[in-house]
Amino acid sequence: MLWFERYPFPYGQQLDSNFYDRTCPHLPMIVKYNVWAALKNDTRMAASLLRMHFHDCIVDGCEGSVLLDDTQDFRGEKNAPPNRNSLRGFEVIDNIKTDLERFCPSTVSCADILTLAAREAVVLSGGPNWNVPLGRRDGTTASEKAAIDQIPSPIESLQKITAKFTSKGLDIKDVVVLSGGHTLGYAQCFTFKRRLFNFDGSGNPDPTLDSSVLTNLQSMCPNKDAANSNLAPLDSSAYRFDNVYYTNLVYNAGLLESDQALVKDPNTAAMVNSYSGSPFLFSQDFAASMVKLGNVGVLTGQKGQIRKRCGSVNS
Structure with missing residues (x-):
């Protein structure tokens, strides 16, 4: 077993690249097909999915918060200046989630979907493949201010x-x-x-x-x-x-x-x-480094939830 197939975390948390082998065996195929279809339709989508994953993880960790729409309770990350009219590809993640809910409902987190989609985008563009540790759970809130404060700017030192x-x-x-x-x-x-x-x-x-x-x-x-x-x-x-x-x-x-x-x-x-x-x-x-990035601030165990829709928290 390679070192990134089972990655230890502080406080006993742990992700595992085999996390969904029994509960959702079609997961890799569903992600790969949807990303392939998206890139066939729009070659820019590879960069967009990779960037979305980074913008998710660098803001309070890889917990799918970048996917959340604004609500009465919070202004989220989607419309923060670093993301507004810039981040794209949300429909690709939504399509994957829709397919997964058909085969294995309430099982795969949106955070894991985004992490896998970023890997597939790199691979389909001629880049390296790697085993993605899985088992992230989704956060239940998002913060516009956190996105403003934490996303690196192209004009920063x-x-x-x-x-x-x-x-x-x-x-x-x-x-x-x-x-x-x-x-x-x-x-x-x-x-x-x-x-x-x-x-x-x-x-x-x-x-x-x-x-x-x-x-x-x-x-x-x-x-x-x-x-x-x-x-x-x-x-x-x-x-x-x-x-x-x-x-x-x-x-x-x-x-x-x-x-x-x-x-x-x-x-x-x-x-x-x-x-x-x-x-x-x-x-x-x-x-x-992508494995390290994907391990930032993850929620596991009973923390967070498995969202049924990536754009909104379960009611």
Whole structure:
């Protein structure tokens, strides 16, 4: 048995990759098919599912709170500024949940569904496979403020981003490795536009950004408010899981400030260089960090619940 197949937790908690083998044996097939169908319809969905899983786990743990709709009792995470008009793929999780409720009702948590869907999204994009420890239960509340406070911003310093990771039990290596998830997907122009036109209030572009990349991005993201929601690829192979993200950073072609900052610090720069030269090493370490991420703040045993609908708490 591999170390991540049965992962010990503080206070006796424990997840197990075989958790649903008897109670819901169709689970892996149902998740895989739904994610495959979603990616066939929309290739951007791989990045969206991976990002949603991260945004769930980094805010008070992997307990499916990001999936909850607002209620009279709380304003949740969906409409917090880091997620509003940005997070997507909720319908994929809902479709999986609907299928599972047909085969094994009130058995599989939405938190586990989201964790498995993120893994399948990576695998179907050409990335590594890993055994996902299971047995999470769903939280019963969500907090807009927690999402605002805890989700890393693309314009925050590496020090602040690292502090948000370490507060969850992750480390500086996880910062570098999980940032590599930006090998998939796109970013809206408003998340990096200041690098193109008014970096640090200078009235000029970010001088560290490669000049050819700068010209290309300025054409995608003109300096107009109407262009804020335009999309630009996070790396040059936005639909394929590979190590091009790190190669771009080495050549000062990273899209987000938070990404390019990884080559400015000697501790993280050494790891960026290693992953740039070894796609195998990146894939191996990414799988390990994803297991660590999926273990953050989980609810097990009698804590939380198994939601019947991922967008709402059981009545």
